[in-house]
Amino acid sequence: QVQLVESGGGLVQAGGSLRLSCAASGRTFSKYRMGWFRQAPGKDRDFVAAITWSGGSTYYADFVKGRFTISRDNAKNTVYLQMNNLEPEDTAVYYCAAAQKSGSSSDLSLYDYWGQGTQVTVSS
Numbered sequence: 001q002v003q004l005v006e007s008g009g010g011l012v013q014a015g016g017s018l019r020l021s022c023a024a025s026g027r028t029f030s031k032y033r034m035g036w037f038r039q040a041p042g043k044d045r046d047f048v049a050a051i052t053w054s055g056g057s058t059y060y061a062d063f064v065k066g067r068f069t070i071s072r073d074n075a076k077n078t079v080y081l082q083m084n085n086l087e088p089e090d091t092a093v094y095y096c097a098a099a100q101k102s103g104s105s106s107d108l109s110l111y112d113y114w115g116q117g118t119q120v121t122v123s124s
Contacts, residue, residue, distance in 0.1 A: 094117060
């Protein structure tokens with residue numbers, strides 16, 4: 001079992017930055033692939049970024065490449081999402097998720113555990 005708690009969301013102006021954190025419980029955190037997803041009101045939950053258990057490989061949605069960076073600290077059981085040059089279109093609830101299974105990182109069904117989400121609002 002893994003429990004995930006996101007933090008770091010808030011209100012920011014366009015062009016600003018936020019760093020989201022996702023703290024995981026459990027001693028097996030390092031075995032999980034970790035992902036960030038987001039969901040805007042009335043829209044589907046979309047893949048944002050993912051990182052392998054070792055941190056050796058990262059994956060990003062096209063719309064965040066060059067602006068967002070995912071990283072993890074297995075010693076702290078935490079995964080991060082650094083978000084720069086934010087745009088109003090980035091407004092959404094951001095969720096972190098953990099997956100043990102192999103497969104496409106952007107596939108929501110791959111992920112076994114989800115956090116409750118943190119709201120990010122970008123004003124124009």
